[in-house]
Amino acid sequence: MSITTPPKDFSTMFLDMNSFFASVEQQVQPTLRGRAIGVAPYTGATGCIIAASKEAKARGIKIGLVGEAKKLVPEIKIIEARPALYMIYHKEIKKVIESFTPYFTPLSIDEFKIQLTRQDQNEFSAIQLAQKLKTAIRERVGDSLSCSIGIGPSTFLAKMAGERKKPDGLTVVTLNNLKQFYSPLKLTDITGINWRLEMHLKNFGINSPSDLFNLPVGELVRTLNHAGRLWYFRLRGYEVDEFVVKNKTIGHSHVLAPEFRTRDGAIAVLKKLIFKAGYRIRAENLQAGGVAVSVGFLEGGGFHQSKKFPAFADNQSFWQNVAELLKNCSWRRRPIYLAVSAFNLIRPIGDQINIFADIEKSKAVSRALDEINDEFGADTVFAASMFNSRISAPDRIPFGMPRYDIKHC
Ligand SMILES: [Mg+2]
Structure with missing residues (x-):
């Protein structure tokens, strides 16, 4: 982690494919386009939808049980997941990104982090690159595939920016608009804040991301120990999460x-x-x-x-x-x-x-x-x-x- 390197605007781009598995299915099966579909490893009522098309999402379908989704949207089409197919599309998207820049890392099957080079670290070039990537993915991989892109000083902020508008969004967050950026959000909208941490923060009177952002570092450390220090810097665009990907398995x-x-x-x-x-x-x-x-x-x-x-x-x-x-x-x-x-x-x-x-x-x-x-x-x-x-x-x-x-x- 680096708290010593000051954050810079337009450093990082976060590209997140929208409804990835569902969009790939719509790409290869044109009759599914424009329809509410859910992708599930098992298609029975107790199977779990792992991806819903944007049409399904618009009607309130989220990740969850197939049976529940069918109650909500009876005509939803449930498709059995085809992991190998999604891997092929992942690789095609990777090739497109690679044709623009070597400085990228796939973070999961449908997420990519792109480190912007010095010449692209300005509003005009960063936005232009994002638009070119969106167009190239549509043209070279498939016109059913859209992505949301966030641009910011760090991976954390770029990802949060990417989430601001789905599908097909393009959002920039800069160091001098952080206050406005956090103000409409709930605590659990913040990547890394789950309900448990939210409860803990609320016990200390921290009720919103703005409250968290306004807290002096000393107070955050008193509330969350070392994690408090990390939050202080993370919220301000420092790249504190660079190398430890996640406490995941x-x-x-x-x-x-x-x-x-x-x-x-x-x-x-x-x-x-x-x-x-x-x-x-x-x-x-x-x-x-x-x-x-x-x-x-x-x-x-x-x-x-x-x-x-x-x-x-x-x-x-x-x-x-x-x-x-x-x-x-x-x-x-x-x-x-x-x-x-x-x-x-x-x-x-x-x-x-x-x-x-x-x-x-x-x-x-x-x-x-x-x-x-x-x-x-x-x-x-x-x-x-x-x-x-x-x-x-x-x-x-x-x-x-x-x-x-x-x-x-
Ligand atoms: Mg996605």
């Missing part, structure tokens, strides 16, 4: 089909889950600093352990770390549920070379496998031990829908 869980309810079956599926999570870690350019694994047993009870490890991003280290924890697991009962995740995720500064050369090599192998799988469809290449488990854990939600978020302290 990347992981997968899976309920075992009857034929996999053995130790070997569970381990084969676990490797598949690790393979998928490892892919996401690398696709988001992250390194992990810890793993957690859970096994639930059919007869009741479970095993759960987590531990910090030296930074890794390759499947082999990921598996070795999980295997180390599993040494303590007794497999006397039949496993039925598995969950594995990586935590302490960081995005390394620049293209840092890992000091452990073999980890780097293993990461290169993992990346090569990812590329082949990207090219020819997931699961083209996989470790031999995953053979049995391939069908058992289908890809459901790409990236598990991570969002740019800030770290809660």
Whole structure:
């Protein structure tokens, strides 16, 4: 984090695709255009809508149960999610951005952060670049695809600006209009403020983002400790969230089909889950600093352990770390549920070379496998031990829908 570098206007652009999965479906199936649709990994009434088209959103549909959405909008069309398709579109969008600037980072499947170069750090050039990106995505990727773009002194402010107008927005926030920028917002409109933090702040008489913004740093520290200091600078456009992406985890869980309810079956599926999570870690350019694994047993009870490890991003280290924890697991009962995740995720500064050369090599192998799988469809290449488990854990939600978020302290 950097509290010493003063913030500068027009430093960062945040591009967020609107209703991404739903828009991709409307792009490839023209009959869905202009209609209320919801995308769900499972299309039954208890399935969960993970993306709604802008037409559905306009009628009050949000992320939530399919059954509830159908009550609200009976003619809503529910589409089964196709993660591989959304990945293809993600890559096409990436290519478009790449054709304008090399200084960008995908933050999730539908969000990109673009660092503006000195020559673009002015109102005219920044807005022009944003408009060119919007047009190029429409022309080269698909005319159903719109995005909201925010421009600001930091990732946090650019993202918040991007959220100001959806769909197809373009909003600029500058250091001298911060007061006006915060004034219409509720606390929970602020990225990183959830209902829990909101409650805490309200207990201290902080009822709005403006209240928070007006508080002197000393008072914020008294209220929130170190996080208070971060909020003080974050709200003023300092890039305090640069390298720690989020206090999030990347992981997968899976309920075992009857034929996999053995130790070997569970381990084969676990490797598949690790393979998928490892892919996401690398696709988001992250390194992990810890793993957690859970096994639930059919007869009741479970095993759960987590531990910090030296930074890794390759499947082999990921598996070795999980295997180390599993040494303590007794497999006397039949496993039925598995969950594995990586935590302490960081995005390394620049293209840092890992000091452990073999980890780097293993990461290169993992990346090569990812590329082949990207090219020819997931699961083209996989470790031999995953053979049995391939069908058992289908890809459901790409990236598990991570969002740019800030770290809660
Ligand atoms: Mg989006």
